[in-house]
Amino acid sequence: MRQAGMYSGILNGGMSGRTGPHLLPLARIKKIMKRSGEDVKMISGEAPIIFSKACELFIEELTQRSWKVTLQGKRRTLHKEDVASAVIATDVFDFLVNVVSESGANSEDTPVVMER
C-alpha cells in the first residue's frame, strides 16, 4: 500500500499517481536538457526530477518579481513587459536578457531597480 509521505508533502499539491506527483513533464525537461549542448548525452534518472522542482522555484521567483513591477504600475494583469523589467533588474537573470528582448518587449527607459 502506498503511503503518503514526506515526498507528497514537499511537492505541495501535485497530482499523486503512479507516474509521480510532478508539476512539470519529466520527458520534456529531459529533451530540453539534451538540447543544451552536444556534450550532454547521458542524464541520470534523478536529474529531470530535480529540475522539475528547480523550474517550479524559478517560475515562482520570476513571477513574484514581475508581479512587483505590475503593482508598481498599479495594474492587476501581469504583462510580458513586467517580466522583461524583472529580468533586467535582477543580476541572476542576466542570461535571460536576450530572451525577453526577442519577445519584442520594450525595455523601459528607467528600469525598476530591485534588490536581489
Add this chain to the structure above:
Amino acid sequence: MADEQDLLLPIANVGRIMKQILPPNAKVSKEAKETVQECVSEFVKFVTGEASDKCRKENRRTVTADDICWALSALGFDDHAEAIVRYLHKYREFERERLNQRVQNEVDSTRTKSGASDYKCIQAGKQTETPTPLLLFKVTDQNGSSSFTKLS
C-alpha cells in the same frame, strides 16, 4: 525561429505555477506566460550547460542531480540550490523506503505461496520508523514439530 530549437514546457503547467504564487485576483496575460515559458527553457539549458561542463572536466559522462545542484549554486541560484538539495535528499529517502517496502511485500507474498517448513522473516534494509505489518512465521525445531509465533 524553428520550433525544434525552442522546446518549451507546456503553457498550462507554467501558468498554473505562476497562478500559485500570485494573489487570487491577479491576472496573467498569455504573452507573459509565453515569455516565462521561454525563460524556463533557457534556464534549463543554462544550468544543464554548466553542469555538463563540470562533468566533462571531471571525465564523467552522466549529468547527475548532484551536478544540477552544484550548477544552481555556481550560477547564483543559492536559495534554490539549498531547497533543491533538501528536496533531493527527501526524494532519495522516499525512494529507499519505497524499495524496502516493495522487497518486503515480495517476501511476504513468497511466504504465503510456499508451504515450506523452515523459513525466516527477512527484514530488508535498515530498520525504519514506520510500523511493520503483523507477521507470522513458522518455526520448526530439531524434532520436526512446528509452531507459529507471532511477531508484532
